[in-house]
Amino acid sequence: MSGRHAWIDASAGVAGDMLLGALLDAGADISVVQAAIDAVAPDSVRISTTEVTRAGLRARKAHVAALTGSPPHRTWASIRTMLTGLDQPVRDPAISVFARLAEAEARVHGVAADDVHFHEVGALDSIADVIGVCAALHDLGITSVSCGAVAVGSGHVRGAHGRLPVPVPAVAELSRGWQVFAGGDGELATPTGMALVRALAEVCEHLPPMTLDVVGVGAGGRDLPDRANVVRVLVGAAAGGDGADAVLVEANVDDLDPRLWPGVLAGLLELGAADAWLTPIVMKKGRPAHTLSVLCAPATVPRVRDHIFENTTTLGVRESPRRKTPLERLFVTVEVPGGTIAVKVGHRDGVILQAMPEFDEVTAVARAVGRPERVVLQQALSAAAERGLVTGNRLAC
Missing domain, CATH: 3.30.70.1380 (Transcriptional regulatory protein pf0864 domain like)
Incomplete structure (x- = not known):
């Protein structure tokens, strides 16, 4: 893996502000996060954090304060237009998150995805959560994400459509194909949090082997007596040397x-x-x-x-x-009658282990000069051998 890996511990649930708090706690620059949000909704939202405790554990609480009046309910089509102001490394994952939400809500309510009204998810604070998480991941240099099983809760909650079972329908839809468990009473996973997991995490897995760099802890709004209401993000380089x-x-x-x-x-x-x-x-x-x-x-x-x-x-x-675990590799161009062919050389510590002509180029030369491919291939191998590109030789400096 080039870059850094982040593993999300959602064993106590997950919400957008909790994941944002964990990434800010892991070292993401809050000014970078704020700038990304301002690119979409300028002068509308202010991000801040405070240190809190949850069941005796230190955590960082992300606060998303709206600077305008009540935001309108937005459709997926309108949110997609808003996101065009973001840079590509933040825009693409943010679009993926909202696309997941739109597809889940569309299935739940039986409407087209572009016509989905996000209600609470369309509010400025939820938009800030999604953009903030994507910007924080990019700022931390995180190039891959995985997550463990998610606690989704149990019981009932009251939402925009009345009393709903937990997990709420959108969370249940987003959870398809992922490992989930109840984990406690109440709503422990929100639609925004679950969409972030499903869009950003490539695999559901236990903590993978890694050289751990930093642990970020993000707090939920409630301090529960029986469990720490937090999301943890463990960031580091995957174990395994240069693999x-x-x-x-x-x-x-x-x-x-x-x-x-x-x-x-x-x-x-x-x-x-x-x-x-x-x-x-x-x-x-x-x-x-x-x-x-x-x-x-x-x-x-x-x-x-x-x-x-x-x-x-x-x-x-x-x-x-x-x-x-790839071999180091380079390409060396050799000349054959009628053209040139690149030879892919695989080596370890400067010792050649593999040297093979690129067959597409062998085919191109064979067609151009009207010779059989097997003849051109042999000519390329001979030319490579003349350059010393054979198994066991050391690469020339």
Whole structure:
């Protein structure tokens, strides 16, 4: 993993202001957060924090003060327009969070996503929570996020639509596919908090191995006698030396026209996946099928997931974290009759372990000069060997 990883402990619940408080407690610059909010709603919201205790534990409480009168209820379409003023590293995750909310509310109320009225979520303080969290993550240099099981609460609460069961319908919808548990009485997870988890966290997991850098603790509004009403964010570098974190996204598919698979795989690679492949399998009732496997960076998972749902017939995907340990690599260009070909060289501590011509370039030269690919490939390997690019040799300085 390049950058930093953040693991969210939502075992006592999660809300937008709690997660924002935890990230500010972890060292995010409040002025950076305020500037991002001002880019969307200038002179409308002021962010501040105070240190509090929750069940005897120190925590930071984020306060979001509206500087204007009662904000209007907003639709997802209007909020999406408001977010265009943000820089891309903050805008994209913020849009993803609100898109999750819109889809959940649309399903709950049976309306189109663009027509969803967010009520409390559309208020300035909730918009500030979402933008503030996304800006804080970027300010901290966090490039990947995961989260444990979320406590959602139990019982009933009163909302804009009257008395509602806990978890409230939007939280229940957002929780699909995630590990959740009751965790206590009352509403412990809000729609905004759950949407932040689902849009920003790539995987649901226990605390992953990491070299821990800092722990941020964000407080909820109530100080409960039986549990600390906090969200914790643990930030650090994933363990494993120079390896790189990745996510394996998979789906079993038995009813897709096989002529469509090449386009599906090509599209995944164009989105930035490190690799994508098919494995023949036999499913229930003896049906022949394929497992689609995609290896990608955590930040690419949402795009990969959307591509799979849009371009295959699967009803679900599974995701699991993986560790990658790549060789150092470089490209060396060699000359062959009729053109040049890049040779990918994999090495460790300066010793060559792999040297292989890029086959697309072999194919291009073969077509251009009218020679068989196997001949051009051999010429490229010979040219590489003349340059000393063979297994066991040391790289020339």
